[in-house]
Amino acid sequence: xxxxxxxxxxxxxxxxxxxxxxxxxxxxxxxxxxxxxxxxxxxxxxxxxxxxxxxxxxxxxxxxxxxxxxxxxxxxxxxxxxxxxxxxxxxxxxxxxxxxxxxxxxxxxxxxxxxxxxxxxxxxxxxxxxxxxxxxxxxxxxxxxxxxxxxxxxxxxxxxxxxxxxxxxxxxxxxxxxxxxxxxxxxxxxxxxxxxxxxxxxxxxxxxxxxxxxxxxxxxxxxxxxxxxxxxxx
Numbered sequence: 001x002x003x004x005x006x007x008x009x010x011x012x013x014x015x016x017x018x019x020x021x022x023x024x025x026x027x028x029x030x031x032x033x034x035x036x037x038x039x040x041x042x043x044x045x046x047x048x049x050x051x052x053x054x055x056x057x058x059x060x061x062x063x064x065x066x067x068x069x070x071x072x073x074x075x076x077x078x079x080x081x082x083x084x085x086x087x088x089x090x091x092x093x094x095x096x097x098x099x100x101x102x103x104x105x106x107x108x109x110x111x112x113x114x115x116x117x118x119x120x121x122x123x124x125x126x127x128x129x130x131x132x133x134x135x136x137x138x139x140x141x142x143x144x145x146x147x148x149x150x151x152x153x154x155x156x157x158x159x160x161x162x163x164x165x166x167x168x169x170x171x172x173x174x175x176x177x178x179x180x181x182x183x184x185x186x187x188x189x190x191x192x193x194x195x196x197x198x199x200x201x202x203x204x205x206x207x208x209x210x211x212x213x214x215x216x217x218x219x220x221x222x223x224x225x226x227x228x229x230x231x232x233x234x
Contacts, residue, residue, distance in 0.1 A: 036125030169199035
């Protein structure tokens with residue numbers, strides 16, 4: 001297998017899902033990370049993040065969450081209407097099946113340390129990373145500006161691992177009240193979490209292909225993410 005490639009995987013519901021794989025260059029055994037896409041697919045930005053994680057010493061799998069409606073779909077950041085049909089077709093059950101398939105793939109790799117698997121997601125993927133922490137025995141989970149998490153708060157009691165949340169204080173899609181509701185639910189469930197609000201950042205601040213990209217916020221959040229993963233997974 002090359003260090004960066006798509007592979008086909010069979011999902012428990014009978015569907016076939018492509019997943020993007022990124023591996024460290026050097027030999028050895030490494031923690032695994034499930035990388036979860038924005039609403040715009042496993043695009044060049046997500047593949048770049050996968051490469052960054054691999055260079056930090058993680059085996060990465062980025063499942064194509066839209067595979068039931070379009071194989072390897074990549075949307076335009078300026079055309080949310082074009083991605084909406086794929087986004088709206090997702091269900092909690094189908095996402096859980098895709099997450100379990102990704103987790104099982106990591107567990108089966110000889111170069112992955114069993115029991116040291118985390119997840120990270122952005123936007124849509126931030127919500128899916130929250131679900132991953134509930135349905136998989138993860139050791140760490142990260143969500144960047146995860147819209148829609150309130151619909152999953154009944155899963156807070158099932159969280160397996162400490163969860164790191166990032167939010168933009170200028171995010172017009174996710175109001176501060178929603179951030180507070182999420183933190184309160186996780187706290188009430190007695191789960192460990194870190195809640196970071198970057199007051200000067202907008203939604204999508206980590207993605208250098210979006211107009212809302214904020215280089216400072218992206219760099220600061222990434223540094224904290226790497227420290228969090230190092231503490232929990234290495």
